[in-house]
Amino acid sequence: MLLDLHSLWNGRRKIRGGVHPEAHKQSTADKPIVTDFPLPERLYLPLQQHLGQPAEPVVKVGDTVLKGQLVAVAQGPVSAPVHASTSGMVVEIADYPAPHVSGLPTLTLVLEPDGEDKWIETTGVDDPFALTPDEICAKVNAAGIVGMGGAAFPSAMKLNLGWKTRIHTLIINGGECEPYLTCDDRLMRERAQGIVEGTAIMRHGLEAPKAVVAIEDNKPEAFQAMSAAARDYPGVEVVQVPSLYPMGWEKNLATHITGLEIPAGGRPTDVGVLLHNVATAYAVREAVRYGRPLISRVVTVSGQALDEPRNVEAPLGTLLSELLDFCGLQPEHAERYVMGGPMMGDPLPRIDVPVVKKTSGILALTPEELRANDTRPCIRCGRCVTACPVGLLPLEMMTRIRAGQFDAAVGFGLKDCISCSSCSYVCPSSIPLVQYFKYANGELISRQQTQQKNDHTKRLAEEKQQRLERAKQRRAQPKTAGA
Secondary structure, three states, rough: OOHHHHHHHHOOOOOOOOOOOOOHHHHHHOOOOOOOOOOOOOOEEOOOOOOOOOOEEOOOOOOOOOEEEEEEOOOOOOOOOEEEOEEEEEEEEEEEOOOOOOEEEEEEEEEEEEOOEEEEEOOOOOHHHOHHHEEEEEHHHHHHOOOOOOOOOOOOHHHHHHHHOOOOEEEEEEEEOOOOOOOHHHHHHHHHHHHHHHHHHOOOOOOOOEEEEEEEEOOHHHHHHHHHHOOOOEEEEEEEEEEEOOOOOOOHHHHHOOOOOOOOOOHHHHHHHHEEEHHHHHHHHHHHHHOOOEEEEEEEEEEEOOOOOOEEEEOOOHHHHHHHHHOOHHHHHOOEEOOOOOOOEEEEOOOOOOOOOOEEEEEOOOHHOOOOOOOOOOOOOOHHHHHHHOOOOHHHHHHHHHOOOHHHHHHHHHHHHOOHHHHHOOOOOOHHHHHHHHHHHHHHHHHHHHHHHHHHHHHHHHHHHHHHHHHHHHHHOOOOOOO
């Protein structure tokens, strides 16, 4: 199905709910990306920086590697390889704390840089548009590219899925609606040509008729830069969308751009739409045209506990603590550290954890930047219902969760919640609604895992009993003559 995007754009669909949180972007938005961040003494590369199975190491302790060299291969259908962020020596492969709210350890490859930053020999192509869709997918897969907007889903698998489902519209998400974060904004201002070419390469690989780069209307400089870069690519259109959180949610953006409603429980690909982040598009161009794997990313380092907030291009594996120190961290003023944005990001129990492929930002927030923890009883104002972009009833879900009625909460749409925090943001009683939902989802997953474990144990016991019964029957059978 071909869409007349101009007519759809003229009559674009209004999205449901949403909020206007204070932006807090001014401290970093107008500062160029720092590209000369000094190499750390050690880089910590988790073998699972993506959704799916962790990668498997192909190097051992004591091996020397070059920048961009493959150090761990993908395992299973949903996985992504890992590459060395610089040249140096592998000094350890062991468990190390993950950049996650749990702080639990994950298998990590520790690299000690040699200071030479010497690249492995790479092979690019002069004309990416002469490649077949399979060849493009193979290059993206080999480069270890994942969704860099936060989802971390392996990009090659997403491109391959999109090609199989016949995508008519590729949307590149340049919304960056989360407060504080400006890494995508700066990337669009400074590397627009690369992003647009990456978009065109993905469109070619998907064989999609149209690609649309969507940028919130509070980023005029990015819009101008991207529009100028897109003039050489007739299949790529750059448009502005309203500055409204969470405009960057894929279902919101897909519906707003195309006018197509995504079915409940479905994905944009169900209606012929595929979304990628602008940083992902840039990484695709680097991989396909130049043969460079994903080994660094731009990270917004912000918050009032810093002397000099900025956007830094950091090697993957850099500790967040080193990025914060580079930007003048005043630890005595920091009340909370958040990886990502304040609405959907993860509060971190420690900051000596590494930058990974999905790390869009690290925030050092002061008490003044945090909402006062003075929860009061619900006044049933309904603001949470109005703000919810999914159209859920947050109050009803919370009431069931408080009563331990998790299945009832599922009946009110718990599984459809995207944890955007819009309901918590508008609540006049400061009720941490989204925390209830995260807790309930975690409890349901735990129960499901326990049930699966019990079922597995029961099945093993039954199989053992059947073996014992068969053995007993064999012993009870009379022996044949001459035996």
